[in-house]
Amino acid sequence: MSARPSFRSCLATLALVLGIVPAAGQSDYPNRAITLVIPLPPGGTNDMMARAVADKLSASLGQQVVVENRPAGGSGTVATRAVAKGPADGYTLLLAYTSTMATGPYMFSNVGYDVRKDFAPIGLIGGAPALLLLHPSMNVKDVRELIGLMKASKEPFQVATPGVSTVNHLAAVLFAQQAGVKLQYIPYKGSQPLITELVGGHVKVGFNPIPVSRGALEGKLIRALAGTSLKRSSTFPDLPTIAESGLPGFDAVLTYGIVAPAGTPRPIVERLNKELRAALATDEVKRRLNQEGADVMPTTPEEHAAILDQEDIKWSAIIKSMGHKPQ
Numbered sequence: 001m002s003a004r005p006s007f008r009s010c011l012a013t014l015a016l017v018l019g020i021v022p023a024a025g026q027s028d029y030p031n032r033a034i035t036l037v038i039p040l041p042p043g044g045t046n047d048m049m050a051r052a053v054a055d056k057l058s059a060s061l062g063q064q065v066v067v068e069n070r071p072a073g074g075s076g077t078v079a080t081r082a083v084a085k086g087p088a089d090g091y092t093l094l095l096a097y098t099s100t101m102a103t104g105p106y107m108f109s110n111v112g113y114d115v116r117k118d119f120a121p122i123g124l125i126g127g128a129p130a131l132l133l134l135h136p137s138m139n140v141k142d143v144r145e146l147i148g149l150m151k152a153s154k155e156p157f158q159v160a161t162p163g164v165s166t167v168n169h170l171a172a173v174l175f176a177q178q179a180g181v182k183l184q185y186i187p188y189k190g191s192q193p194l195i196t197e198l199v200g201g202h203v204k205v206g207f208n209p210i211p212v213s214r215g216a217l218e219g220k221l222i223r224a225l226a227g228t229s230l231k232r233s234s235t236f237p238d239l240p241t242i243a244e245s246g247l248p249g250f251d252a253v254l255t256y257g258i259v260a261p262a263g264t265p266r267p268i269v270e271r272l273n274k275e276l277r278a279a280l281a282t283d284e285v286k287r288r289l290n291q292e293g294a295d296v297m298p299t300t301p302e303e304h305a306a307i308l309d310q311e312d313i314k315w316s317a318i319i320k321s322m323g324h325k326p327q
Helices: 009-016 022-028 044-061 072-083 098-107 141-150 167-179 191-199 208-218 266-280 283-291 299-321
Strands: 035-036 067-068 091-095 119-134 155-164 183-187 203-211 222-229 253-261
Touching: 035 072, 044 067, 044 091, 044 098, 044 119, 044 253, 044 283, 067 155, 067 283, 072 091, 072 098, 072 222, 072 253, 072 266, 091 119, 098 167, 098 253, 119 141, 119 167, 119 208, 119 266, 119 299, 141 222, 155 167, 155 191, 167 183, 167 266, 167 299, 183 191, 191 208, 191 222, 208 222, 253 266, 253 299, 266 283, 266 299
Parallel strands: 035 067, 035 091, 155 183, 155 203
Antiparallel strands: 091 253, 119 203, 119 222, 119 253
């Protein structure tokens, strides 16, 4: 007569049948293609950031990482919500950046996700600072002199930004708050129109991303006064930062990273983080990010979560100080 199975062995068998024990499924992760969602159409820095690491991840994971662009609904918040509500199995990831993780939830009403509760941070890819730009006719040698000029102005000093409530616009607001100056923000429909107007001298000061500004800088049609990151950009190592030029602690950078839906098993998060950091250590990825004016920012999942939290606190406070009402 065969022995009756123990209660414990029955539970173990039931758990395996019902999929309660995840170890086997996680140990062979990944066993099929992974989708990396970009919450915006093709083109631009978001696209480049995702594609810069996707091939490396495909090679190291042994499965293809497919980059999938989505329509730009709500500046990327619509696609971000869709991923947040998706399966937490490690097979659908999201290219998450400042506009969807830190500013979007305060610019739009009911985005449908909570950054802290609905996502499992995998790790950052990189950070892209902006530049404080001047028309060549501006006779100031550094940020301190510019602040002095702004304070001496009887009217709010005009500063150009690419759009309203973009991170570059918020960088200008942060600059005004920390410098104690009054600014009149002149929004343009994109970064290229801003450069055109700055080159033409129609506006004398502006905040703009590095890639679109590079041509005019190389042609000496405009000049860069400072960068907006805490550390100097590797693209412009001789250019001082605003933080080291009179406004200690000033930091206004677009960050890009990868997140998964909350509940994604920890072993999968750790595997993805390990391979992402390995990709960021390669010269090829560093070069591709540098072409976009960005620097690699390898982090642990915990460090990524802390940065997301810091960005949320900082940018939400600035947006609220502007009196913005979510649309």
